[in-house]
Amino acid sequence: MSCRESDIIGWFDAAAESAAAQQTETLRRILVRNHAAEYLQKWLGDVDVQRLEASALESLFASSVPLASHADLEPYIRRIADGETTPLLTQEPITTLSLSSGTTEGRPKYVPFTRHSSETTLQIFKLAAAYRSRMYPTREKGRVLEFIYSSQRSKTKGGITVGTATTHVYASEEFKMKQHETKSYTCSPQEVISSGDYKQSTYCHLLLGIHYAKEVEYVTSTFAYSVVQAFRSFQEVWREICVDIRDGTLSPTRVSIPDVRRAVLEVIRPNPDLASKIEARCQDLEKRDWMGLIPELWPNAKYVYSIMTGSMQPYLSKLSHYAGNLALISADYGSTESWIGVNMEPCSPPDKVVFAVIPTFSYFEFIPLRRQSHDTDDRQSTDDFVEDNPVPLSQVKMGKEYEIVLTTFTGLYRYRLGDVVEVTGFHRNTPKLNFICRRKLILTVNIDKNTEKDLQSVVARGSQILRNTGAELVDFTSHADIGKQPGHYIIYWEIEGEGEVEERLLEECCREMDAAFVDQGYIVSRKCNSIGPLELCIVEKGTFKKIMENFIANGAALSQFKTPRCTSNPVLLRILNVRTIKKFHSTAYAS
Ligand code: AMP
Secondary structure, X not given: OOHHHHHHHHHHHHHHHOHHHHHHXXXXXXXXXXXXXXXXXXXHOOOOHHHOOHHHHHHHXXXXXXXXXXXXXXXXXXXXXXXXXXXOOOOXXXXXXXXXXXXXXXXXXXXXXXXXXXXXXXHHHHHHHHHHHHHOOOOOOEEEEEOOOOOOOEEOOOOOEEEEHHHHXXXXXXXXXXXXXXXXXXXXXXHHHOOOOHHHHHHHHHHHHHHOHHHEEEEEEEEHHHHHHHHHHXXXXXXXXXXXXXXXXXXXXXXXXXHHHHHHHHHOOOOHHHHHHHHHHHHHHHHOOOOOHHHHHXXXXXXXXXXXXHHHHHHHHHHHHHHOOOEEEEOOEEOOXXXXXXXXXXXXXXXXXXXXXXXXXXXXXXXXXXXXXXXXXXXXXXXXXXXXXXXXXXXXXXXXXEEEEEEOOOOOOOEEEEEEEEEEEEEOOEEEEEEEEEOOEEEOOOOXXXXXXXXXXXXXXXXXXXXXXXXXXXXXXXXXXXXXXXXXEXXXXXXXXXXXXXXXXXXXXXXXXXXXXXXXXXXXXXXXXXXXXXXXXXXXXXXXXXXXXXXXXXXXXXXXXXXXXXXXXXXXXXXXHHOEEEEEEOOOOOO
């Protein structure tokens, strides 16, 4: 480990040791810096936060400023987007807005992006790289096969730049510094990352990855979905890639954007030896269903690094398949609104990963959540949780679940992120969090309450039945159909090798899923038929790619894309319904 790496780990250890004090200082700095902003003036007036002692500051803040949702801040963000330059959320005018997720219904959700956002991104990248290199040292000046994609940036009518946070980061000076400081260079030039056409970018990422085959030290993307998506497309384009490697060309049918072509052609040279080697390996890999593709083609790669938790879990088995015996390292925890925690233990298997909160990045509060007892029909909370008053980071308890609330340097105050986490322990005095789920309920018809995580478990149970068929679940989503009485759930599946699966088995999958919901509201309603039989719709190949493309066409970037696990968006439902090729219904509910 280099000096620089031990320095950053030392910095984090010290911050974690004094986490409570760091948090009050962070809050104080945010409030001092932005006290003149209209939003803070409204709630805090002219209180001199400099002079308050720590606990008085925290309690004054919590008692004066209300918890907020995105909708509460939206009028301010709208004014910023329209070009108003008076201090609204922050003292410094905001010139950039990011598109955050939570957009399952297709409505963009903008949050402020400032220099602080890129700086903390660089800092967490460096910290995480230091932890990784303790366990898996990489060679200096190695390459990284990085499946990253910028979205198109646009301007609001008030002249504010809008794009995804990842897009802003890739375009920032900090990102260039990251490559320099972590001494790891992305295989693809900037033109490829920001081409705006994910298919062309993916082809180039793959081609350049092969070009630098021996130098690639690890394979990465923001979310695991992009790595899986890229290698699925590799299975289709590898022959063309081999031709391009052999001849030093770039297929004009695959890549047509002039800037991208120029940038890639500047790098590649004819390499018949490499082309023949890759061809032979691919022929071999094809016979074993591409198992171990990554180590086979990138023999010096040490690991695959990507977010594999939360809504990425369903892609983990395909990712392991491609990764063979390579380590899978689950990446850090953050959001467009703020980075939250770092994975300090890269050796943990992806399903055991926890994130140590970085107490200098934002001021974090935690809303204690209790699972509601199932034998009541108490519908006061919007989902299956009952909440208590938020507590500061210093008061969280091990084993308890919380919703995260953020106060950021970028002008979000007591902002409910909507993520549910569990405190699994502490690093020094900062909590380690296990990501549980997005809080938002996704499936509900009446008294039933199911979250994304519940749906994931149900689908995992149902798809077990496909295990020995050679078929594989590619992706899924759902919809609570209340158009007819009784309402019912529809689960959409795209299956690779669907033709191989007997209808009888798919029927069984449908029944199994219906029986796998553990939510009492669902069980009770199914028993009395106030929720109808579960419907399983099998959609044709490529349907979920269409959904992803629809998101991208609406401004999302592939790097940040997460398949919505539930939708009532008419456009998405149309895509799903016109491509449904088989339908199954579970039968009467067994009591
Ligand atoms: P976005 O701001 O659109 O990039 O999405 C941020 C959201 O992605 C977070 O609020 C989480 O719900 C989810 N997320 C981010 N990082 C992780 C992670 N490491 N594990 C699980 N979910 C994550």
